Amino acid sequence: MPKTAICTLADACCGCGACSAACPKGCISMERDNLGFSRPIVNAEICIDCGACEQACPAIGERSVDQLQSVSWAKSDSSELLDRSSSGGIFGLLARKVLSEGGVVCGAAFDEGCRTVRHVLVGNETGLDAVMRSKYVQSSIGKEVYRGVRNAIRSGRRVLFAGTACQVAGMRGYLGKLGESDLFLSVDVICHGVPSPELWSRWIDYRGEAFGSDVCDVNLRSKTTGWLSYSAAYKHAAEKDNTGDTESRVFGEDWYMKAFLANASLRSSCLACPAKRSSGADITLGDFWGFQNIHPEVDCSKGVSAVLCNSKKGERAFKAISRITLNGSATLDEVVAGNPSLIRSVSPHPMRDEFLNDLAFGSSIPDLMAKWKFHQSLRQRVRGKLGAIKRRLKNSKSRI
Structure with missing residues (x-):
């Protein structure tokens, strides 16, 4: 043995x-x-x-705590990029910079008709959209991706690798000293946890069956209803050219997102994350929730990012794109106030084990939805109401 x-x-x-x-x-x-x-x-x-x-392995041994160099708020000055991003478009700007220098970007993309998520290597801006936006399901990283990152660095190309803290820690553990190279830039996201891929696959099949045609694209952070009250959008198409209709609902009304936010569908390791604030990431990115209360003078209708530079390499990369962002200084406490999962693992839903057992033993999505309601928390209801009020105010102003 x-x-x-x-x-x-x-x-x-x-x-x-x-x-x-x-x-x-x-x-x-x-x-x-x-x-x-x-x-x-x-x-x-x-x-x-x-x-x-x-x-x-990120789960074996101990790593040093990430050394915070600076904390900022930032958003791209490109409306087009903001629309394509989950928050402030900073990942997109970092990725464009690396690609413009002949580098490679590695991130999570939907696959198999949006039923799965896996990390892929992107060498040009045409493929960049696939690895943007939050996926809310665990991504798989194949051997070929690890080797592709390693080989790109060895050949002198810059690499931007983005993932959850455990994925960044795993990639750095695999790369060893190569991970310290100036050619390698790692970005982790403020992670709430990763939901079951099996639940996601069944959910996508259910959405297709309910609508009458397969799902061909997903945006779980659609800003059509605003950044603060984002929507989950599923595009359906019966034709091969992917033309079709999109069904969308505010995140608090989407059952899959409710299960995720209730901490019912998360992987067990997420409840005691081994890499939180110790992944070795050069930059940590996330939504700057609560920003509107700190800087009401700044338009955040399309999102604002929290940017934590954890290394000098990360600071240099952020400064290289700062001229095409609106940004300012922030504090760690301000970021943590809206993102407690930045520094601590989430607590599981009190009946998480029963829910996952129902899923594991084959309960259908309709049966799961009937049994598990996952009512919104007070915080989620308040955010939803604030978003609705802002939309009504915006609409009333447009009619004046």
């Missing part, structure tokens, strides 16, 4: 796949459990106990 601690991780595993990519013998495969979460399976017959997998 292999002695590697990878075999005993159980629920502590975050599913990043770094162990599988790092194994020199190829004896670790990532296989999905009945909730769709990827977990490592070790072939004991060829494992040589070299320890490469443990060195790459």
Whole structure:
């Protein structure tokens, strides 16, 4: 039997796949459990106990706490980019900069008719839109992606890698000293947790069945109803040219998002995140929730980003795009006030295990929806009402 601690991780595993990519013998495969979460399976017959997998794993050992260099609020001055982004468009600007220098961007993209999410490598701006916006489902990172990042750096190309804290920690663990290169820029997102891929796959199938045609595109952070009260939008198309209708509802009315925000569908490792504020990311990005109360003079209708530079490399990258942003200084406390998951793991829904058991043993989406209502929290209801009031005020002004 292999002695590697990878075999005993159980629920502590975050599913990043770094162990599988790092194994020199190829004896670790990532296989999905009945909730769709990827977990490592070790072939004991060829494992040589070299320890490469443990060195790459974010859940094994300790890492130093990310050293905060600066905290800012920022948003792109491009209305087009803001519309395409979840918050202030800062990731898009960083990505464009890297691509303009002949680099590569690695991020999460929908696949298999939007039923799954996986990390891909993008080498031009045409493919950039696929890795923008929040996905709200765990992304898989294949060996070819890890190797693609490593090979790009070795060939002298810049790489921007974006993911959750555990994914960034896994990529840095895999890269080793290469991760310290000026050619490698890592960005983690303020992460609430990652929901079940199985739940997402079934949800997309259900949405297609309910509408009468397959889902061909998803925007879970549509700003058609504003940034503060964003909507989940599903585009349906019966034709191959992807022309069709879009169904949209404010996030607080979307059942999948309610399950996510209630912490019922999250991976077990998210409840005790091993990489929170210790991923080694050069920059941390997220929505600057509550910004409108701090700076009412700034138009935030299309989103504002919280930007935490954790390294000098990250500061240089942010300064390189600052001339095409509106930005200002902020404090960590201001960011944490609207994003407590930045520094601490979320608490599970009190009946999370029962919900996941229902999912694992095959309950249909209609049955799950009938049993599990996931009523909005007071905070979510207040945000929804504020968004509705702002929309009414905006509409009344446009009629004057």
